[in-house]
Amino acid sequence: MKQRxxxxxxxxxxxxxxxxxxxxxxxxxxxxxxxxxxxxxFLLIFLGAIILIGFPVIVAEISLxxxxxxxxxxxxxxxxxxxxxxxxxxxxxxxxxxxxxxYSVVAGWSMSYIFKALNGFTPGTDFAALFGSHIxxxxxxxxxxxxxxxxxxxxxxxxxxxxxxxxAKTLMPVLFIILITLVIRAVTLPGAGEGLSFYLKPDFSKxxxxxxxxxxxxxxxxxxxxxxxxxxxxxxxxKNDNVSDNAVYIISFDTLIAILAGFAIFPAxxxxxxxxxxxxxxxxxxxxxxxxKMPLGSLFGFLFFLLLSISALTSAISLLEVVVAYVVDEKxxxxxxxxxxxxxxxxxVGIPPILGYSSLSGFSFLGMDVLDTYDWFANNxxxxxxxLLTSIFAAYVWKAxxxxxxxxxxxxKITLGKGYAFLLxxxxxxxxxxxxxxxxxxxxxx
Ligand code: PHE
Numbered sequence: 322m323k324q325r326x327x328x329x330x331x332x333x334x335x336x337x338x339x340x341x342x343x344x345x346x347x348x349x350x351x352x353x354x355x356x357x358x359x360x361x362x363f364l365l366i367f368l369g370a371i372i373l374i375g376f377p378v379i380v381a382e383i384s385l386x387x388x389x390x391x392x393x394x395x396x397x398x399x400x401x402x403x404x405x406x407x408x409x410x411x412x413x414x415x416x417x418x419x420x421x422x423x424y425s426v427v428a429g430w431s432m433s434y435i436f437k438a439l440n441g442f443t444p445g446t447d448f449a450a451l452f453g454s455h456i457x458x459x460x461x462x463x464x465x466x467x468x469x470x471x472x473x474x475x476x477x478x479x480x481x482x483x484x485x486x487x488x489a490k491t492l493m494p495v496l497f498i499i500l501i502t503l504v505i506r507a508v509t510l511p512g513a514g515e516g517l518s519f520y521l522k523p524d525f526s527k528x529x530x531x532x533x534x535x536x537x538x539x540x541x542x543x544x545x546x547x548x549x550x551x552x553x554x555x556x557x558x559x560k561n562d563n564v565s566d567n568a569v570y571i572i573s574f575d576t577l578i579a580i581l582a583g584f585a586i587f588p589a590x591x592x593x594x595x596x597x598x599x600x601x602x603x604x605x606x607x608x609x610x611x612x613x614k615m616p617l618g619s620l621f622g623f624l625f626f627l628l629l630s631i632s633a634l635t636s637a638i639s640l641l642e643v644v645v646a647y648v649v650d651e652k653x654x655x656x657x658x659x660x661x662x663x664x665x666x667x668x669x670v671g672i673p674p675i676l677g678y679s680s681l682s683g684f685s686f687l688g689m690d691v692l693d694t695y696d697w698f699a700n701n702x703x704x705x706x707x708x709l710l711t712s713i714f715a716a717y718v719w720k721a722x723x724x725x726x727x728x729x730x731x732x733x734k735i736t737l738g739k740g741y742a743f744l745l746x747x748x749x750x751x752x753x754x755x756x757x758x759x760x761x762x763x764x765x766x767x
Contacts, residue, residue: 325390326481331562333482335570336489338383338545338554340635342575343496345427346543348629352583353603354539356520359527364580366532370540371572374752377744378546378708379568380737381715384727386555387564392646393549396556400719409710413549414647416703418663420548421640422671423695425473428633429465430456430605431626438622442613452605457678466671469630473637474664477645478657481557485638492631499628500578503585506621507592516591520583531763534756538700543575547708550639553646563733578632585625589615604629641667687764701760709753716746 328334355363389396393410400406433455442448456462476484507513541547555564586608590597593611597603608625612618644663648654654662677684677691686694715724721742729736 326557327559328486328557329482331559331567333486333490334554334558334562335567335574336493337485337635337639338551338567338571339574340489340493341545341550341554341639342543342571342636343493343578344543344545344632344636345424345431345629346539346636347575347579348582348632349427349604351539351543351579352520352586353597353600354535355583356587356597357527358532358535359524360519361521361523362525362528363532363536364521365523366528367536367539368576370533370536370752371544371576373744374537374708374749375540375544375546375572376568377741377749378541378712379544379551379572380565380728380741381712381724381745382546382549382551383555383558383564383568384724385711385715385719386552387558387560388727390556391552392556392650393552393643394647395650396549396552397714401714404718406714406718409707409714410549410552410647412703412710413547413552413707414644416548416699416707417550417640417643418667418670419695419703420699421473421637421644422667423674423692424633424637424640425469425667426462426466426671426674426692428469428630428637429462429467431629431633432469433461433465434605434609435623435626435630437609438612438619438626441619442609442622444613446609446613448606448609448613449602451609452602453678456675457682459675459679462675463672466675467668469634469637470664470668470671472634473641474660476634476638477641477660477664480656481642485642488638489635492635496628496631496635497578499624499631500581500585503621503625503628504581507585507588510589510592510615512592513588516587516589517584519591519597520587530759534759537752537756538705538760541704541708542700543579544572545636545639547704547706547711548640549643549707552711553643554639556646561731563731563735564728565735565737566733569735697764701757701764705753705757705760709750709757712745712749712753716742716750721745 385396389399391399393413394407397406397410476488545551587597589611590607593614595607595611598607612622615621641664645659648659649656673681674692674695681691684691689697725737
């Protein structure tokens, strides 16, 4: 059998995994969730969720991948043969498929805004109307969705080292430099302080049970957990690299970028006299208004949407890789063919979310359009369920001690012990069950 490809260095793995983690969830979602959920108060709860739930789950996923050297389905099968546990891996593959289909649509909006920004946003434009007419068109969003999927497919076709690792090593530093540039510009604008205080001032009155569930859901999405991305990337990790140290680097990098994104956005929004809106409106409606009034706005707009698109690309790559690794390992497909065929099917599955703003605008699931419905199921059902079952599997089927032996097998700064086992066996599963019940309850019962 062909030797499985490995990242050529530990740094290659960290950048690829951080690339997966850092995405729309950091640059677009984290800032407004934090801003509207009590600022620094939310940040503290989010950090708690990352440490108590995110850390044990990401370590379990990477260990599962590295130990088995398999895609998510194969990984569960190898550790628990002749049991139905492989279904958890299958759920992950399915979730990757669904998330990528609408993620690519949003990434497509971002790519087309790169060009809108370059042409300059005209002051006085109704940017809400502009965004509305952009997404309710068909040809233009479809075109950019196709371009984005095509780029993703080309990267996956080129393989783990020649494609994924190379793109991550090239683009992650670019992403970081652009973000720092934008932060410096934003915080030095006269009047930036008000934005900083909106973003960071702890407002404990905004904290409710909902805040905790939002923090846990954000932790899952932002760390790419619960759907096998970290299992898959872990399967290409060398036995000489330490799992827990790497997990800490990925988590720190992801959190740093999310926090910085808020520093790039809110000071600018307030300095130019806008008030922050939640949801997609923040970057696609409020920000163009800000850029229209800002000196060199087209340059900074170009940089911002480029940043958003790059972050989306390195995440999309990991989503497609999960599905491709599955058909390559389990069904014996050739990688290039797998990337093309699966990429095309995902492109098709992404068409209903586009149409949800035009011919399918009559569609409503609990008041949500098609794109939000895909997103709701992914975030509230599939990712937490996948994470829950993965942690139960690692703790009780594979057994925490075997999992920890894998994680600890290469020397590193962190050696997992009893405290970790406690998080994995009790804290993570309980936390996830609580948020799932709460989310389903608030959605369906009221
Ligand atoms: N972590 C990515 C983000 O924050 C999204 C993602 C989720 C990517 C699950 C892969 C798997 O945008």
